[in-house]
Amino acid sequence: MAKNSLEGSKEDLSKISEEEMLRWSKEELVKRLRKVENEKMNLMVEHGNLMKDVNRRLQLHLHEIRGLKEVNQKLQDDNQELRELCCFLDDDRQKGKKLSREWQRFGRHTASVMWKEVGMYQQKLKDLEARQETLLRENVELKEMVLMLDEEAAPGPGRAPGGGGLGPRAGAFFIWRAEVLVGWFGLFWLVGGFFYKNQPES
Structure with missing residues (x-):
């Protein structure tokens, strides 16, 4: 508004001729001045207020810019940390996959070895069972032979009592000793064969 009045006064002064201005009195000139x-003072005050407002807004914008820079820096730091964390997790994942593959290979190898050992032990068990059956048959045959010998040595109708016969007690004792000997022989045979087969190859 003061600017408009100043422009109006300038226009008025420019329209007034010098002769007319010379005819003015001192009071009128002082009044116009x-x-x-x-x-002019009003314009200067208004200009100062405008400059203050501009400076205030500029300070606000600068403060916002500094805040945005800080936020941007924080986001960049967080982004860098996330990248490092992703790299670490990826390395950990690769190590986990490698360890899992190694454990799978170890499990397959262990299962294969266990199946082989189970097969070997089953075969050894079958061999031991077959040997046990053979020993039982031989033991029965030896019992029958001892009984037959005892019957032959027993006194018959044409023989005198006590004439070279072993008697029932002697026959039973002989059978018991034969069973014990056969049992020990079979046990030594089984144990010896088992340890012989399980000896480490040189």
Whole structure:
């Protein structure tokens, strides 16, 4: 508004000729000069207020820019940390996959070895069972032979009692000793064969 009044006063002064201005009195000239000075002061005050407002807004914008820079820096730091964490997790994942493959290979190898050992032990068990059956048959045959010998040595109708016969007690004792000997022989045979087969190859 003061600017408009100043422009109006300038226009008025420019329209007034010098002759007319010379005809003015001192009071009128002083009045017009004071009016122009007041208008200039108002314009200067208004300009100062505008500059203050501009500076205030500029400070606000600078403060916002600094805040945005700080936020941007924080986001960049977080992004870098996330990248490092992703790299670490990827390395850990690769190590886990490698360890899993190694454990799978170890499990397959262990299962294969266990199946082989189970097969070997089953075969050894079958061999031991077959040997046990053979020993039982031989033991039965030896019992029958001892009984037959005892019957042959027993006194018959044409023989005198006590004439070279072993008697039932002697026959039973002989059978018991034969069973014990056969049992020990079979046990030594089984144990010896088992340890012989399980000897480490040189």
